[in-house]
Amino acid sequence: MAEATSILPLRLTSVTLQARGQTLIDGISADLQAAGRSLILGPNGAGKSLLLRLCHGLLRPTAGRIDWAGGNGERVRRRQAMVFQDPVLLRRSAAANIRYPLHLRGIPRGERQAAVDEALAHAGLGAVADRPARVLSGGEQQRLAIARAWVTRPEVLFLDEPTSNLDPAATRAIEELILAVARAGTKIVMTTHDLGQARRLADEILFLHHGRLLERTAAADFFAAPRTAEAAAFLKGDLLC
Ligand SMILES: Nc1ncnc2c1ncn2[C@@H]1O[C@H](COP(=O)(O)OP(=O)(O)OP(=O)(O)O)[C@@H](O)[C@H]1O
Ligand SMILES: [Mg+2]
Structure with missing residues (x-):
């Protein structure tokens, strides 16, 4: 089922989602490349699930653009899949x-x-x-x-907090499966609010807070030296609001 041309990178340009007068996703721009496991990290309500749904085409941005390198047609839809929390x-x-x-x-x-x-x-x-x-x-x-x-x-697999309801042993089995899927060549884009999980799985971190992308950094750098006060507080375990 391999196809010659990749649908990646996925380019987000000033992606915004507003609902009922509130800005839920606020001007996010990022390129998701084929290489590396991308983890979207942030506290509850940061907008992680909404961002994933936007990327997968389940929601449309109210402003901004989402562009796949392979176009936006049926082929792009067929080359990606999503796994939900439940x-x-x-x-x-x-x-x-x-x-x-x-x-x-x-x-x-x-x-x-x-x-x-x-x-x-x-x-x-x-x-x-x-x-x-x-x-x-x-x-x-x-x-x-x-x-x-x-x-x-699929070329891309989106996973929305796939282990949030599971115990440590079941979580480990899921993480091993995700790593195997990645090794077999599928791009992983996954949300979590679990720091340990992000450390175990991420090649890069997209740190979200209040619908804004505050940092997008190689995982090792993010954990060693976060660039924003919000990320530093999150890493320390402080409650963010
Ligand atoms: N259809 C909607 N209309 C209005 N607000 C919404 C809608 N869907 C989500 N929200 C709000 O947008 C914010 C982000 O929601 P989202 O589910 O993306 O957060 P999250 O980062 O995935 O959080 P969690 O870690 O709890 O899963 C929340 O404040 C939520 O209440
Ligand atoms: Mg969520």
Whole structure:
């Protein structure tokens, strides 16, 4: 399913989102390059989820532009996927959930099973393949959501706080899966408010506060020497308001 021309970088130009007289996303400009895992970090209400939804095309900016290098058509939509904080799974087996996007893409029936099996094994879900998705544990459901998003080998995977409801062991399994997906060549753009997670996963940090992009820095530099008082306070564990 590899295609010659990349849809990246993704360019945000003065992206703004207003609703009910409030500015929720405030003039964000940034290029998201193909290389590196980009973590959007910030306190609750900073605008992380909204920014991710804007990038994925689920919301339209009220001002500014979002441009993919590959254009803005069907091909760009097909080459990206998103995983939500609370995954929405089909009332079918785990395997059927993964098979479904392959069906939608018109992958021939005979080729689907091998791809499903590989995705299940990759996510450590081989043993629960035939169980209804809705009876899986929270961690298994989230791994299934990632496996389903990954089975079409998107060029970009957006993840919105995929571990916020999970315990440390389930979180570790998800983080390992995300790293494996990244190693296999998919660009990761992910939100978190968890500093430890950002340290473990990020190549670069986009630090958001009150809808504004306060810093966009290589992860090592961000954690060693944040450039804004807000980021320094966040790193110290102070409550930001
Ligand atoms: N449709 C909407 N209309 C008005 N305000 C909204 C809407 N959607 C989100 N907001 C507000 O925008 C702000 C940013 O929301 P967002 O969900 O992006 O925050 P977040 O950084 O993802 O927070 P969290 O860490 O809690 O997930 C919040 O103050 C929220 O209440
Ligand atoms: Mg959020």
